[in-house]
Amino acid sequence: MRMPAPDDGVIARRREIIAALRAIVPGEGVIADESELRAYECDGLTAYRQLPMVVVLPSTTEQVSQVLRTCKAMGVKVVPRGAGTSLSGGALPLADGVLLGMGKFNRILDIDVANRCVVTQPGVTNLGISTAVAHEGFYYAPDPSSQIACTIGGNIAENSGGVHCLKYGLTTNNVLGLEMVLMDGTILRLGGKHLDAGGYDLMGVVTGSEGLLGVVTEVTVRILKKPATARAVLIGFPTSEQGGDCVAAIIAAGIIPGGMEMMDRPAIHAAEDFVHAGYPLDVEALLIVELDGPAAEVDHLIDEVAEIARSKGCCYSRVSTSEEERLSFWAGRKAAFPAVGRISPDYYCMDGTIPRKALPLVLHRMQEMSDRYALRVANVFHAGDGNLHPLILYDANKPGELERAEAFGNDILRLCVEVGGVLTGEHGVGVEKRDLMTDQFDEVDLDQQQRIKCAFDPDGLLNPGKVFPKLHRCAELGRVHIHKGELRFPDIPRF
Amino acid sequence: MTVTTVKPDSAVQAADAVRWALSEGTPLDVAGSGSKRGLGRPIQTAYTLDLSGLSGVVAYEAEELVLTARAGTPMAEILPMLAERRQQLAFEPQDLGPLFGRPEGQGTLGGVISCGLAGPRRISAGSARDHTLGIEGVNGRGDLYKGGGKVVKNVTGYDVPKLMAGSFGTLTVLTELTVKVLPAPEDVRTLLLAGREDAAAVAALTAALQSPYDVSGAAHLPAAVAARSHVRAVAAAGRAVTLVRVEGFGPSVTARVAALKEELGADAVLDQDESRAVWKEVRDVAYFCPSPASAGEGRGGGDASRHVWKISVQPSEGPRVAESIRWALDAELYFDWGGGLIWAAVAPTPDSATAIRGALGTAGHATLVRAPEDVRTTTEVFHPLPDPVMALSRRVKESFDPCGILNPGRMYAGV
Numbered sequence: 001m002r003m004p005a006p007d008d009g010v011i012a013r014r015r016e017i018i019a020a021l022r023a024i025v026p027g028e029g030v031i032a033d034e035s036e037l038r039a040y041e042c043d044g045l046t047a048y049r050q051l052p053m054v055v056v057l058p059s060t061t062e063q064v065s066q067v068l069r070t071c072k073a074m075g076v077k078v079v080p081r082g083a084g085t086s087l088s089g090g091a092l093p094l095a096d097g098v099l100l101g102m103g104k105f106n107r108i109l110d111i112d113v114a115n116r117c118v119v120t121q122p123g124v125t126n127l128g129i130s131t132a133v134a135h136e137g138f139y140y141a142p143d144p145s146s147q148i149a150c151t152i153g154g155n156i157a158e159n160s161g162g163v164h165c166l167k168y169g170l171t172t173n174n175v176l177g178l179e180m181v182l183m184d185g186t187i188l189r190l191g192g193k194h195l196d197a198g199g200y201d202l203m204g205v206v207t208g209s210e211g212l213l214g215v216v217t218e219v220t221v222r223i224l225k226k227p228a229t230a231r232a233v234l235i236g237f238p239t240s241e242q243g244g245d246c247v248a249a250i251i252a253a254g255i256i257p258g259g260m261e262m263m264d265r266p267a268i269h270a271a272e273d274f275v276h277a278g279y280p281l282d283v284e285a286l287l288i289v290e291l292d293g294p295a296a297e298v299d300h301l302i303d304e305v306a307e308i309a310r311s312k313g314c315c316y317s318r319v320s321t322s323e324e325e326r327l328s329f330w331a332g333r334k335a336a337f338p339a340v341g342r343i344s345p346d347y348y349c350m351d352g353t354i355p356r357k358a359l360p361l362v363l364h365r366m367q368e369m370s371d372r373y374a375l376r377v378a379n380v381f382h383a384g385d386g387n388l389h390p391l392i393l394y395d396a397n398k399p400g401e402l403e404r405a406e407a408f409g410n411d412i413l414r415l416c417v418e419v420g421g422v423l424t425g426e427h428g429v430g431v432e433k434r435d436l437m438t439d440q441f442d443e444v445d446l447d448q449q450q451r452i453k454c455a456f457d458p459d460g461l462l463n464p465g466k467v468f469p470k471l472h473r474c475a476e477l478g479r480v481h482i483h484k485g486e487l488r489f490p491d492i493p494r495f
Numbered sequence: 496m497t498v499t500t501v502k503p504d505s506a507v508q509a510a511d512a513v514r515w516a517l518s519e520g521t522p523l524d525v526a527g528s529g530s531k532r533g534l535g536r537p538i539q540t541a542y543t544l545d546l547s548g549l550s551g552v553v554a555y556e557a558e559e560l561v562l563t564a565r566a567g568t569p570m571a572e573i574l575p576m577l578a579e580r581r582q583q584l585a586f587e588p589q590d591l592g593p594l595f596g597r598p599e600g601q602g603t604l605g606g607v608i609s610c611g612l613a614g615p616r617r618i619s620a621g622s623a624r625d626h627t628l629g630i631e632g633v634n635g636r637g638d639l640y641k642g643g644g645k646v647v648k649n650v651t652g653y654d655v656p657k658l659m660a661g662s663f664g665t666l667t668v669l670t671e672l673t674v675k676v677l678p679a680p681e682d683v684r685t686l687l688l689a690g691r692e693d694a695a696a697v698a699a700l701t702a703a704l705q706s707p708y709d710v711s712g713a714a715h716l717p718a719a720v721a722a723r724s725h726v727r728a729v730a731a732a733g734r735a736v737t738l739v740r741v742e743g744f745g746p747s748v749t750a751r752v753a754a755l756k757e758e759l760g761a762d763a764v765l766d767q768d769e770s771r772a773v774w775k776e777v778r779d780v781a782y783f784c785p786s787p788a789s790a791g792e793g794r795g796g797g798d799a800s801r802h803v804w805k806i807s808v809q810p811s812e813g814p815r816v817a818e819s820i821r822w823a824l825d826a827e828l829y830f831d832w833g834g835g836l837i838w839a840a841v842a843p844t845p846d847s848a849t850a851i852r853g854a855l856g857t858a859g860h861a862t863l864v865r866a867p868e869d870v871r872t873t874t875e876v877f878h879p880l881p882d883p884v885m886a887l888s889r890r891v892k893e894s895f896d897p898c899g900i901l902n903p904g905r906m907y908a909g910v
Contacts, residue, residue, distance in 0.1 A: 114701055114811045115835075137707070159650045166647070172654065173625045186883045193809035195617060195835055196661075198860035198878040199906070200888050201624050204657025208650045225707045248558040254581055254678035254744075294708060294754075297747030353646045355559050385648040386559070425648040433651075440651055444640045448895070449653045455890035467652065480517075480636060480897050487518045490511035493548070494501045 001048070001431055003465045006096040010076055014053055017076055021056045021098065024066045029104075031055040040081065040099050044146070045089040045432055047348075047402060052079065052093035059104040061179065061187060061217040068215065068462075069185030071098055077461050078183070080211040082123065082154030085146040087349060088430025090158060090210050090466060100215060102153050108132050109218070115193045117176055119220045122153025126160070129221065138223040141168035144426070145334065153216045159208030161426035163259045163333075166384035167292075168224070170426070172207040177220035180206060182213075183457040193220060205452060210428050211463040213456040227292035230258060231302050232326045235309045236283030236316030240264060243285030244359040246312040247383045250289065253308060255301055258292035260384035261333050264363065267340070267378040267391070268332075274339035277332030280316040287383065288329050336380045337391065344376070344393035348405045352416030353425035356386045365415055366390060373408040375401070387425035388416065414439050429467045437469050446470075451477050498524070498541060504548040506631060506639055506670035512544055513668060513900060514637030522903045525664035527567055527603035531610055533595040535663050535905045536876050537868045546605060549670055557582055560647050561628060562676050566605030566669040573604055583679040586626050587614030593784045594865055596799065605669045611661025614778035615712040615740065618704065618832050620677070624660035629673035632659070634666070635896025645673045658891070664902040665910060666895040680742035684752045685712070685770040686761035687728065688737040693717065693814040696737040697834035699759055701810065703739045704833045706758065708751040712740030712774055713833040720782045720829045723797060726773040728765055738765075740774060777831055783840040783865075796827035796840035802866040803840050804851055808859035810835035819854035835859075848874045877906050 010017070021030045031037060032054050042049040058064045071078050077097035084091050093099045105121035108129070112118065113136050118129055126147040129140040143162035144150055150160065155171045156178065168174070177191035190206070191197035206213050237243040243262055250257065263271065263286045272279040279286055289305050291298045302319055309317055320326035332339075340347045354362055363379065370377045376393040390412055394405040413423050413433060417440045423433045437446060446468060453460070454474035464471060501523075503509040516523050524543040526532065549567040556562075557580040564573060570588065577583050589612040592601045613622040620626075629643035642655025659667060688699055696715035703710045714737070721729050721736040729736050739759065741751045752764055765773060776782065785799035808816050813834030820826050825842035841847045843866075851861050860878035863871065880888060885907070892910045895901075904910065 112811075113705065115809050116704060159654070161648060161650075169621065169625065170648070170650075172657070173621050182883075182887070186887075188883050188887065189881070190884065192857070192859070194807045194859035195832060196611070196622060196807050196860075198807075198862075199880050199884065200666075200891055201611075201657045201661055202884070202887065202891070204624055204660070205653055205655070205891075207657075208654050225705060228707045251560065251678070252558050252580075254681065256678060293743075294747055294751050296750030297744060300744055300746040353644070353648050355556070355561075355646060357556070357559065382648070386646055387648045421646050422644040422649040422651045424651050425646075426650055428650055429652065437652065440644075442640070444638045445642065446652075448634060448638070448640050448642070449655065451894035452653055452655070452658075452891065455887065455894040478893075478897065482520075482898075483518050487515045490501075490503075490508060490515050492501050492503050492508045492512055494499055 010096040029057045043084040043086040043091040052099035055099045057101045064181045065185040082151035085150040088428040088432040090430040122216045157211045158428045179218035180214040180216045229295045230292035232290040232320045232329045234318045235287040236280045237285045240285040241360045259290040261288045262381040262383040264379040270339040271332035275335045340391045345395040348392040350390045351427040353387045354421035358419035500543040502545040502548045510633045510639045513633045527606035530592045530601040563673040570602045571600040582676045585620035585677040587616040619711045626675040627656040630656045631671040632667035632669040635900045663905045682745045682748045683742045683770045685765035686739040687763040689732045689762045690734040700833040711742045714738045714777045715830040801840040803864045806837040806861045812858045823850035
């Protein structure tokens, strides 16, 4: 993975750029000291590190606008950053770029229970929104596993998901409005407390654009009433095929559980060893199916799910009878990543989505790859929506293992695309999967996406080097080849 | 002007047609079945690109919760296919044919998504955009490209399918769509509250939506509108009627209805058939469809000469906006989306757009859904956008359709 070559001309003007930023954001809002810059050298994808040229921490929308306008005028690249929890390197700095940290935007602006929404600054954490409305019995539904640290602004950039998104949607399905700043400093407001923004769904394309289209400075999200009850069933299967069949049968029965997670044997064992959740160790696949809603509904469906599991040949089934027990079912799953971290010096988390019916094939092929690369793999799986998280175990201190782990990961993602799925279900492309984009998209598809980028940021200064494997100049992409009079009227029925 | 209709029967042919139009510099009127032709600004082109030949479901896998179909596939083919597997398009697509004086059941999947039309369940399940997972289509350069994916969870690259929803064919000639499909509710009931004023009604709807009982429809029909319902219990109330829908598994619906009835002080509960019928009316704006009964009356929402507005507003502001509109204009209206959507049938006057948009302020946006062609030429059909958003929208349009070949001006002049 290579980042765009740093522009020596820009680096040579570093002092001048820092002075310009200090004129906008006074005092400690501009960080130029190398030891302090170190804190920003990577995000959650720690395999890639780069010191930024300078960090700026604005605290008002007007400052963000001035920073971007100034950087554009000086031809300087900008990398926006929330909490830096991206697992795909979305906030990886550039040696010749300004890192724009949004951490000071940390206030909730308006809790509007009548309209069932919250207006917040983007640096507020995902969990912070739920906490702020908990006293009213509400919560914000998308719950990425980093929710204690990740910010809502970062969630917008990545279109973050979580274990409940099959039923409650991704970030994009829960955002009502945005204020954002374009690279030229223009401040825009899209949507609001009402439903549907007028005109094109610009909010829809900005959400999940990985910081390439604009910098979000205010967010309006919808909040939901907390479900009255939640209960979970823990179901074990002798084969992963049966586990997959059970998931399909639950959905075919018209049930959309609040959460439906699956773990394979290595993940089950790692989790059980770590948190002693009481998981059965003699199964190949373990499902956690959580049903939430009114008590009458949950009680009705939990029996249905248990019955479906029996009909699909489960060899273990336990229904939670208390809140404590339900949480213990989740404790293992939620600790799966650190649990794998305990049994291996390093692990690499993948994030492809597949049509669920391809699960047995994908697991089988993944095992073959595991043998070939001589690296172990543990699987946790958002089973309801087909989002796989294979965890590749490796040791970065052993020469060549990181490269092998990455090659293994790339093979897994190519396999996801091959069976009709996609490269990333919730972690984003970032730098990590950038060079695989051509496996999922043809050049013509990527060109159209880059033209959208040109509409927002014609100079390509915002977060370059992410998402797109090849950067084209907008002028080149915009050229229209017209063959005046050369084309015959096509041979198509007309009347 | 004679209009030549070009009817491709493959995506490749559609691309050929766009390339030809590009080379001739002649814009295309991009249409599915044409059932919603009356929606949007009128456009004049010498050629119509009729996509009804691109028809047929390509893949439907109920357990995967996805359906892929060619853009011109009739909804009348898709909806029964989903119903057979007890699934649905959860955003409750509207059928606006009858509002425009056409038969019902004429729309296509491409048309529904392109117009971004969602019904009462919008409040809980999201809109058409939330269910559009993947697209294939021809941009204004004649390139056949794809965007999004064919699985329910995907963040790979920009979310191009979202941009397509509600773009009225101005960005891309859609040739194929992949949409999310979800289980259809096993049962449905509706709580009915009679005789509430707008503000009290919206307060009741708000309470229902703030409850943990998963309300999937929240509408208020003032007396004159309720009287026009074909559901006896609604029309016979003789007063304003406030409706709260509860859907799901049988035992769950029973329990939730009982709890809500108590909390809201509901006057009656509509059964499954009555519920389905009344929510279809609310969904399709049936109260303002031209009806023989009201022909020539010159008054009332059923008069075909009335202009029909769709007004999206933050729910708490709904009653105030409604009051302002009634004060300024001869308007009949009703609420959906818990007070956040106002459908208004307005007696034609030149200043109705100004009055409605003035009443709204910055609290939402208003679309002129039905009006004669000359009115739609001179009035902004879609809500005027703030300058920076309009400028960006123009650049987005150019990024797909640099020469303005596709439905130019259908949404905004020059876009």
